Amino acid sequence: MRGRLSLLLAGLLLLSPGCHRSTRSDEAAADCRHSESICGTGTSCAANGQCLVDCRQNLAEACGSGLLCNQGTGACEAAQKLDCNAVPGLCWENQVCDAPTGYCREASIDTELAYDVQLYDYTLHVDTAASTFSGQVNIFLVATRSGTGTLTLDVGKTEEVPVAAGTAPYTPYTVTSVRGRSGAELAFTQDSTAGTLTVTLGTPLEANASEVLTVAYHGPLNPISDRKHALYFTGLMKREGKLGHPLVQTFGWPNHTRRWLPSHDHPRDIARAIARVSIDNSLPVQANGVLVQESSDATRRRTFLLRQPVPTYALHFIASHSTRVPLGTVEGVQVDAYTYPVASESAVPPRWWAGTLGAMKYLNEALGPFPFERYAMMQVPSALGGMEHATVVSIADTRSEGPDEDGHGHRLVIHEMLHHWWGDSAHQASWEEFWLNESLASFYTAEVVGVLGSRSAFQAELDRMKAAIFNAPARYDDDALRWSRHPEEVPGATTQASFAAPYVKGPWVWQMIRRQLGEPAFAAFMKKFYTATRFKPYSTAQLLALLNAEGSVDFTPFFKEWVYGKGWPKLASTWSYDGARRVIRLTVRQTQDVARYGTYTFSGPMALTYAFDDQNPATATCTGEVTFTGGALESTVEIPCTQAPTTASQPFTRDLLVELVP
Numbered sequence: 001m002r003g004r005l006s007l008l009l010a011g012l013l014l015l016s017p018g019c020h021r022s023t024r025s026d027e028a029a030a031d032c033r034h035s036e037s038i039c040g041t042g043t044s045c046a047a048n049g050q051c052l053v054d055c056r057q058n059l060a061e062a063c064g065s066g067l068l069c070n071q072g073t074g075a076c077e078a079a080q081k082l083d084c085n086a087v088p089g090l091c092w093e094n095q096v097c098d099a100p101t102g103y104c105r106e107a108s109i110d111t112e113l114a115y116d117v118q119l120y121d122y123t124l125h126v127d128t129a130a131s132t133f134s135g136q137v138n139i140f141l142v143a144t145r146s147g148t149g150t151l152t153l154d155v156g157k158t159e160e161v162p163v164a165a166g167t168a169p170y171t172p173y174t175v176t177s178v179r180g181r182s183g184a185e186l187a188f189t190q191d192s193t194a195g196t197l198t199v200t201l202g203t204p205l206e207a208n209a210s211e212v213l214t215v216a217y218h219g220p221l222n223p224i225s226d227r228k229h230a231l232y233f234t235g236l237m238k239r240e241g242k243l244g245h246p247l248v249q250t251f252g253w254p255n256h257t258r259r260w261l262p263s264h265d266h267p268r269d270i271a272r273a274i275a276r277v278s279i280d281n282s283l284p285v286q287a288n289g290v291l292v293q294e295s296s297d298a299t300r301r302r303t304f305l306l307r308q309p310v311p312t313y314a315l316h317f318i319a320s321h322s323t324r325v326p327l328g329t330v331e332g333v334q335v336d337a338y339t340y341p342v343a344s345e346s347a348v349p350p351r352w353w354a355g356t357l358g359a360m361k362y363l364n365e366a367l368g369p370f371p372f373e374r375y376a377m378m379q380v381p382s383a384l385g386g387m388e389h390a391t392v393v394s395i396a397d398t399r400s401e402g403p404d405e406d407g408h409g410h411r412l413v414i415h416e417m418l419h420h421w422w423g424d425s426a427h428q429a430s431w432e433e434f435w436l437n438e439s440l441a442s443f444y445t446a447e448v449v450g451v452l453g454s455r456s457a458f459q460a461e462l463d464r465m466k467a468a469i470f471n472a473p474a475r476y477d478d479d480a481l482r483w484s485r486h487p488e489e490v491p492g493a494t495t496q497a498s499f500a501a502p503y504v505k506g507p508w509v510w511q512m513i514r515r516q517l518g519e520p521a522f523a524a525f526m527k528k529f530y531t532a533t534r535f536k537p538y539s540t541a542q543l544l545a546l547l548n549a550e551g552s553v554d555f556t557p558f559f560k561e562w563v564y565g566k567g568w569p570k571l572a573s574t575w576s577y578d579g580a581r582r583v584i585r586l587t588v589r590q591t592q593d594v595a596r597y598g599t600y601t602f603s604g605p606m607a608l609t610y611a612f613d614d615q616n617p618a619t620a621t622c623t624g625e626v627t628f629t630g631g632a633l634e635s636t637v638e639i640p641c642t643q644a645p646t647t648a649s650q651p652f653t654r655d656l657l658v659e660l661v662p
Contacts, residue, residue, distance in 0.1 A: 068292060068305070069373075082121075082274055082292070082305060092307035098210050101181065103140045105210065106309065110144070110268065110537070112429075115151060117141045117264045118210075120315065121274040124260075125299070126221070126248050128238050128281055133173075134218040137262055141213070143205035150200050151213070154258035154265035156235065157195030173219025175262065181212040197262055215262045235259025239381065245341065248279055249318040249380060249394075253387060254431070254490040257312040267428050268537050270309035275317050276301055283319035286338065288390050290373050306390060308372050309535060310424045316389035318378055327353060330360045331369060336376040340397070353377060359414045359448045363421065366447070366523065367530045371425045377413055386412050388419030388441075411461075415445045426533035433539050434491045434498070435481040435563075439506020446507060459654060462511060465504035469568070470659055476501045477567040477597070481509065482540045484564075497566070508657035509562050515655045516553045516605040525550060540564075557601055562657075567597035570659045573610070577644045584612055584639040588626045591661055594633065603627040608652050612645035619643050 055069035055076050070077050070089025077089040084090040084097035084104050091097055091104035098105045098118075109116040122137040139153070156172030178188040178199050187200040197215070205211055221238045236250050236259070250260050258265040275287035278301035289306030304317075322338040329335065337353050356377075360370055372391050382396035385408075393416040395409075422440035442465070450458025469476050479497035492499030514522040529538075529546060540563060547555045575586040588608060590599055602608050608626040624639030650660065 068290075082303075090307075095307075098140070101140055101210055101212050103210075103212070104272070104307070105140070105142060109142045109208065112537075113144055113264075113266075113269050115141050115143055115148060115264070117269050117271040118309075119272045119274065120261060120263060120312075121276075122261060123276040124278075124317075126236070126238070126277075126279045126319070128221075128246065128248065128279065131221040131223075131238065132218065133221060133236060133260075135173075135261075136214060136216045139213045139215065139262070139264075141211055141264075143207055143209050143211070146207045147204050148201070148207075149204035150198060153197040153199065153213075153215070153262050154255075155190060155195055155197045155217075155262050156192075156219075156259035158192045170222055170259075171220050172259065173217045175215060175217045177214075177216045179214040186213070195258065217262060245321050246281060246283060247318070247320040247381065248283060249320070250316050251387070252313040252315060254313055257315055261312075261315065263312050265312045267311045267313065267431060270311050270427055270535065272309050273304075273306040273315055275304045275306075275315075277304075277317050277319070278302075279319045283321065285317055285319045286322075286376065286378060286392050287317035288315055288392060290391075308390070308425070310390040311427050314388060314390040314424050316387075316392065316394070318380065318392070318394070320380075322379070325353075328357050330357050331364055333360070333370050333372070334374050335360065336374075338376060338378045340379055353413055354410055355448070355452050356413060356417065358452050359417060362448060362451050363418065363444065366444075367421050367527055368534065370420060371534060372420055375417065375420070377416070386416040388416050388423055390420065390424045393417070393419075411445050411449065414448050415441050418444050418448075421530060425535050426530060426538050427536075429537035429539045430487045431490050432483055432485075432487060435502035435506050436538055436540070436543070438502035439481070439510060442503050443507035443510040462508065462654075465507055466657060468504050469657075473567075476505055480566050481506055481563045505568070505657065511655055512558070512562065512606065512657065513547070513555070516555070516558070517550070521550065521552070553604070558606075561598060561600050565598050567592060568657050568659060569597075569600040570661050571608070572661050573648070573650075575610075575612075575648060577641070579644060582640065582642055584622060584624070584641050584645065585636065586610060586624060586626065586639060587634065587636045588628075589634045590628065599628070599631045599633060601628055602656075603629050606656065608650070608656075608658075610639070611649045611651055612639070612641060613647050613649070614643045614645050615647065616643065 054074035068077055068087065068089060069075075072089065075089070077087050081087065082090065083102035085099060085102050088097070094107045095104040096107055103119050103121070105118045106116075117139060119140040120137055121140065122135060124133060124135040126133045141151070155175065156170070158172055159170050172192050172195075175188065175190045175197055178186045178197075180186050180202055182202075184202055186202060189198045190196075191198070199213060201211070221236060235252065235256050236248075238246070238248050240246060250257075252260070254267075255265050257263055264271075273288050275285075275289070277285045277287060278295075278299035279285065282298070282300045284300070285302040285304075287302070287304035287306075288310070289304045291302060292305045293303035295301040321341050323340070323342050325337040325339060327335045327337060335356055360375070364370055374391050376392045377395050378392055379397050380394045382394060382398075385396050387394040393413075395413060395416065418441040419437065422444070423437035428434055428437055446458050446461035449461050475496045477497060479495035479501065481501055483495065483498045485494065491502075517525060525547070529543065532546065533542075540559070544555055544559050547553070569590050570592045572589045572591050573586065575584055577584050610624055610626065612622040619642070622639055622641035622645060624637055626635050626637055628635050652658070653660070
């Protein structure tokens with residue numbers, strides 16, 4: 001996977017594909033429907049037989065304001081009215097037009113949900129002078145079962161949020177009305193203690209029937225004192241940027257989108273979005289998806305359309321002054337960086353997005369094409385490193401300025417990009433599957449570092465994560481990767497490892513899976529796994545079943561120990577040399593607390609390889625394997641060796657997460 005460096009580095013220099021018509025006079029008059037060769041690179045044949053620019057070659061910019069790319073034809077279509085009855089190309093891939101609503105819906109619904117939200121079409125106005133906001137959201141949903149008479153949405157709830165000096169009150173918005181698709185008012189109950197909005201439908205829905213709830217609401221902008229203030233995690237905020245520039249933004253992870261948008265705020269229920277946002281001070285807005293409309297009046301309302309479904313926590317808008325730095329285009333996807341305002345693009349240091357284009361090029365090959373229409377990175381004041389808001393990620397200014405001596409900023413922007421495959425597209429079926437999102441993003445970040453650098457750079461990433469685990473064990477060993485408690489509990493709520501371990505222990509689990517499958521089979525499997533879960537929920541059970549279906553290895557014991565178990569193995573080794581028999585007697589013991597962490601199996605590709613050397617270049621290194629099966633805690637082997645060794649090493653530490661102890 002890391003052997004095509006020259007090809008991938010070429011992604012750093014990609015330019016937008018040329019879009020042109022043929023200039024030959026005899027072909028200009030021809031009908032391209034009868035001769036596909038007439039149209040040149042970057043063009044497509046339109047329904048009228050004319051060669052037109054193929055917008056699929058540059059999804060974000062080929063069409064321009066007010067136009068969208070028809071995925072079926074490659075033609076730009078007017079999108080002033082976001083109604084799929086009027087604009088057939090509005091729907092993406094296998095979506096179909098829901099004629100009664102004019103909204104696109106997925107060809108199949110998720111019947112595991114109580115109801116399946118398809119789209120949030122929200123209109124928000126933020127009044128920074130009054131520190132308030134008002135909104136209306138059309139929630140387009142499909143019933144998953146017959147007799148659906150009530151719907152329960154998630155909304156913000158009144159609560160005390162912990163802060164450094166005690167607690168601070170969070171005040172939720174107030175819902176003022178709920179209407180159905182017909183316009184009739186519906187009865188509702190807002191419970192600000194439980195954080196629920198229960199709506200009673202006029203007529204119960206049959207399975208697969210669609211409905212649109214229009215929820216009107218308004219509320220205060222809760223005060224934010226600085227980037228470390230706990231109320232940063234309360235949804236919609238007004239604050240000052242690092243350089244004193246005003247800023248309005250949302251934040252929804254893990255389950256705080258409900259604090260600014262009435263929603264079915266569960267990671268399994270992915271949905272598309274239309275964002276229509278205006279700010280009283282005319283700050284320019286960025287939001288998920290592509291810009292399709294912009295008003296010319298004083299509100300400067302901008303409308304963005306996200307045609308791909310994502311978890312609610314990935315929905316986001318931000319309004320601030322910034323400098324757009326276009327980085328280039330990779331296979332039709334425009335990549336941009338938005339930084340704090342500077343005099344010119346050339347004044348923006350490029351180090352924090354270095355390698356972004358090459359990374360996307362590699363990931364397109366390794367996993368599948370980037371699944372969205374644009375990719376932008378937004379520099380923001382943040383208490384976190386970054387956040388994978390779909391198509392417009394947040395990158396903390398503390399991580400994107402100054403020297404990047406340890407490469408953390410470089411890894412961060414790649415990590416957030418990776419979530420567009422793992423997390424925003426393939427997504428967790430419940431919070432207990434959070435480890436899949438973060439372990440895959442971290443593992444493939446290391447892969448990209450290795451591809452754009454070297455094998456040693458990849459290994460250094462793994463070793464860095466291993467050191468983090470061993471240097472702070474209490475942060476990573478109090479829970480399993482795939483924890484199992486209440487399915488609505490979010491990562492980190494009860495234990496540290498439920499949040500922290502996926503980032504550093506998780507990548508090692510993938511490396512050990514690769515060791516067992518072998519490089520070619522692993523690469524093929526990961527592409528297959530992504531294809532199977534693209535814009536679908538994924539789970540540990542599904543992953544295990546797919547791995548076992550490969551037929552070469554039964555991964556059930558491995559998952560029991562490494563994914564469903566806590567901690568990691570600790571190994572103590574002793575050895576001696578019998579000169580008369582010319583053998584090394586090696587004993588290895590597992591010393592972890594078995595009652596808490598269990599025992600580990602090391603056999604087959606997971607066997608522990610030891611190497612013994614006498615420091616004489618003229619003699620061969622003596623090697624042997626140690627295996628553990630059946631819950632054994634100690635294993636002793638004899639290794640033939642003609643010369644008495646002076647040193648012992650453990651090559652298995654390159655690929656296995658084991659802690660060596662005295």
